[in-house]
Amino acid sequence: MVVTRFAPSPTGYLHIGGLRTALFSYLWARRHNGKFLLRIEDTDKARNSQEAAEAIVNAFHWLGLEHDGEIIYQSQRDEIYAKYINQLLEEGKAYRCYMSKEELSELRETQSANKERTKYDGKYRDFKGTPPEGVKPVIRIKAPLSGDIIVRDGVKGDIVFRAEDILDDFVIARADGSPTYNFVVAVDDHLMGVTEIIRGDDHLSNTPKQIIIYEALGFDMPNFHHVPMIHNSEGKKLSKRDGATDVMAYKEMGYTPEALLNFLVRLGWSHGDQEIFSMDEMRELFDPKNINKSASIYNTEKLDWLNSHYIKNAPNSELAKLLEQYGLLLASHDKKEILLDAIKERAKTLKEMAALVYEVITTPTYYEQTAVEKALKGNALEILNIFGAKVSAAKELHLPSDYHHLMQEVVDEMGIGFGKIGQPLRVALLGKMSGPGLDSVMAIIGRDETMLRITNAIAKHS
RNA sequence: GGCCCCGUCGUCUAGCGGUAAGGAUCCAUGGUUUUCAUCCAUGUUACAGGAGUUCGAUUCUCCUCGGGGUCACCA
Numbered sequence: 001m002v003v004t005r006f007a008p009s010p011t012g013y014l015h016i017g018g019l020r021t022a023l024f025s026y027l028w029a030r031r032h033n034g035k036f037l038l039r040i041e042d043t044d045k046a047r048n049s050q051e052a053a054e055a056i057v058n059a060f061h062w063l064g065l066e067h068d069g070e071i072i073y074q075s076q077r078d079e080i081y082a083k084y085i086n087q088l089l090e091e092g093k094a095y096r097c098y099m100s101k102e103e104l105s106e107l108r109e110t111q112s113a114n115k116e117r118t119k120y121d122g123k124y125r126d127f128k129g130t131p132p133e134g135v136k137p138v139i140r141i142k143a144p145l146s147g148d149i150i151v152r153d154g155v156k157g158d159i160v161f162r163a164e165d166i167l168d169d170f171v172i173a174r175a176d177g178s179p180t181y182n183f184v185v186a187v188d189d190h191l192m193g194v195t196e197i198i199r200g201d202d203h204l205s206n207t208p209k210q211i212i213i214y215e216a217l218g219f220d221m222p223n224f225h226h227v228p229m230i231h232n233s234e235g236k237k238l239s240k241r242d243g244a245t246d247v248m249a250y251k252e253m254g255y256t257p258e259a260l261l262n263f264l265v266r267l268g269w270s271h272g273d274q275e276i277f278s279m280d281e282m283r284e285l286f287d288p289k290n291i292n293k294s295a296s297i298y299n300t301e302k303l304d305w306l307n308s309h310y311i312k313n314a315p316n317s318e319l320a321k322l323l324e325q326y327g328l329l330l331a332s333h334d335k336k337e338i339l340l341d342a343i344k345e346r347a348k349t350l351k352e353m354a355a356l357v358y359e360v361i362t363t364p365t366y367y368e369q370t371a372v373e374k375a376l377k378g379n380a381l382e383i384l385n386i387f388g389a390k391v392s393a394a395k396e397l398h399l400p401s402d403y404h405h406l407m408q409e410v411v412d413e414m415g416i417g418f419g420k421i422g423q424p425l426r427v428a429l430l431g432k433m434s435g436p437g438l439d440s441v442m443a444i445i446g447r448d449e450t451m452l453r454i455t456n457a458i459a460k461h462s
Numbered sequence: 463g464g465c466c467c468c469g470u471c472g473u474c475u476a477g478c479g480g481u482a483a484g485g486a487u488c489c490a491u492g493g494u495u496u497u498c499a500u501c502c503a504u505g506u507u508a509c510a511g512g513a514g515u516u517c518g519a520u521u522c523u524c525c526u527c528g529g530g531g532u533c534a535c536c537a
Contacts, residue, residue, distance in 0.1 A: 121482070166465055201468095235530070267475095275475095299472090299473045434499075437496090
């Protein structure tokens with residue numbers, strides 16, 4: 001059974017980097033019919049954990065990701081951690097250290113003055129005497145003083161750390177008794193049955209410490225996969241200052257879950273030359289062994305392309321539903337098929353799409369100056385008049401082709417090019433020089449509204 | 463600074479000793495379109511540098527340079 005987990009600390013929302021590792025973990029679990037668990041790492045700041053969990057679950061829900069089982073909150077597991085701390089104490093694998101904070105920082109100052117690595121000197125490692133008065137002890141683990149710790153990483157390969165380079169007897173429980181991060185991570189991952197740890201490679205240097213804890217407690221080692229960071233355009237770790245890092249902001253900007261997930265799965269991972277992945281394909285094909293070793297820069301050009309791709313290929317019924325968040329209730333619109341077909345190919349985001357819909361269905365009150373100057377000159381108003389007469393006289397007007405025939409008639413009868421009628425008509429109908437096909441626009445708004453817009457334009461520009 | 467990771471077009475990436483170094487995006491040009499967008503063509507741009515190993519290195523090794531991460535009684 002493959003068990004993965006996503007273990008964010010409660011920052012209040014789900015960000016892009018977290019989402020990517022969550023996605024990888026989710027996909028790998030689903031591929032193996034395993035479990036994808038969620039744990040909130042709130043040992044220190046319990047205050048926002050509930051909201052944070054909700055924000056994450058909300059974002060998961062929007063994206064169609066589901067975690068399995070109950071959410072684990074580290075803040076509620078003190079007794080469990082205490083039990084394992086005591087076990088290590090009893091087995092002599094951990095000990096109480098009475099070094100005061102002052103003494104410790106003095107030690108570090110001397111060490112760095114001597115250009116030595118700053119580390120705890122093991123003063124209380126084998127202490128047998130009477131503890132000093134007035135110092136509440138921390139608990140330190142007896143870490144190996146020499147030898148190698150090898151992290152077998154599924155992405156980076158075997159990484160060798162020398163104990164004397166990186167280790168000391170690090171603290172596993174603070175003076176107030178609360179356990180520290182590396183300790184609870186190891187304990188929880190084991191207790192939750194996690195077999196594959198997929199996380200950012202900023203955790204790589206924590207891994208040896210966690211391995212020490214696994215070994216001290218006699219736990220089976222999971223498989224590690226450290227995925228490279230996502231960098232901003234400056235090449236630094238992506239952070240909140242880099243704009244839209246809140247996943248839900250992408251919903252507001254009009255991105256679809258498919259596009260965002262597809263974008264993220266291809267950031268640092270690949271399957272040959274394939275660019276488009278449905279959710280099913282991702283679940284079928286994702287494998288952490290194909291994760292890139294190097295960091296990737298966050299650049300949303302491709303996200304825009306993917307988003308327009310998914311919009312273009314979405315069924316209209318689904319688009320109508322998605323546009324509801326912008327206050328557009330298209331479900332009952334009798335011309336919604338023509339409308340959505342006409343605009344889905346010209347929008348990068350749902351938000352843009354909504355704006356385009358408004359542009360079509362709203363009677364223009366404003367005409368762009370340059371458009372008026374370019375298109376409503378010469379006999380343009382006369383042409384509009386002739387076309388308007390045909391519209392109002394026509395028997396059946398429903399389809400775009402019905403309107404197209406009328407335009408064709410004017411063109412033929414007057415011996416003019418299509419542009420001679422198209423441009424003025426476009427300005428009359430939309431107030432600007434660009435937009436969807438005119439025959440579609442007229443079919444969508446219908447005969448009366450078409451007439452209204454034509455007469456408005458003529459009246460205003462005569 | 464110590465330790466660790468990384469280094470192919472601007473960006474995302476394919477490559478796994480022999481390739482004209484491929485795809486995607488972006489950008490540019492042309493075509494289609496009454497317009498814009500879409501779409502379709504075409505084009506510009508990359509193996510950080512230097513030593514080895516080898517008949518042959520983008521691929522293996524070492525060094526240099528560059529970038530990043532991490533060094534808490536934070537997570």
